[in-house]
Amino acid sequence: QVQLVESGGGLVQAGGSLRLSCTASGTVFTLNPMGWYRQAPGKQRELVASITSGGNAHYANSLMGRFTISRDNAKNTVYLQMNSLKPEDTAVYYCNGRQLGSTYWGQGTQVTVSS
Numbered sequence: 001q002v003q004l005v006e007s008g009g010g011l012v013q014a015g016g017s018l019r020l021s022c023t024a025s026g027t028v029f030t031l032n033p034m035g036w037y038r039q040a041p042g043k044q045r046e047l048v049a050s051i052t053s054g055g056n057a058h059y060a061n062s063l064m065g066r067f068t069i070s071r072d073n074a075k076n077t078v079y080l081q082m083n084s085l086k087p088e089d090t091a092v093y094y095c096n097g098r099q100l101g102s103t104y105w106g107q108g109t110q111v112t113v114s115s
Contacts, residue, residue, distance in 0.1 A: 002026045002104045009109030022095030024076040031097035034078040038091035085113045
């Protein structure tokens with residue numbers, strides 16, 4: 001079993017930055033890929049970005065250029081650097097990882113961007 005724990009969410013003004021972290025623990029071999037999703041009130045959960053263990057990153061088209069995903073395989077940790085935040089980025093951000101055919105989710109961290 002794998003547990004994913006996110007941190008780094010909070011309240012920030014528009015134009016500001018936040019860095020989210022997600023660390024995996026438990027029976028971790030290689031989570032591939034790891035990623036971030038978000039869910040705003042009344043909306044479906046959507047992919048923000050994902051990254052393979054080799055470092056290949058994929059972004060939602062609308063977020064490319066403002067968000068950067070990275071990972072530290074030795075620490076089983078994935079990061080999401082979010083810059084130039086907008087009120088529409090307000091959502092619960094979830095960490096996601098896949099291993100041996102199973103998908104794991106974190107509990108989510110709230111990001112609120114005020115205008």
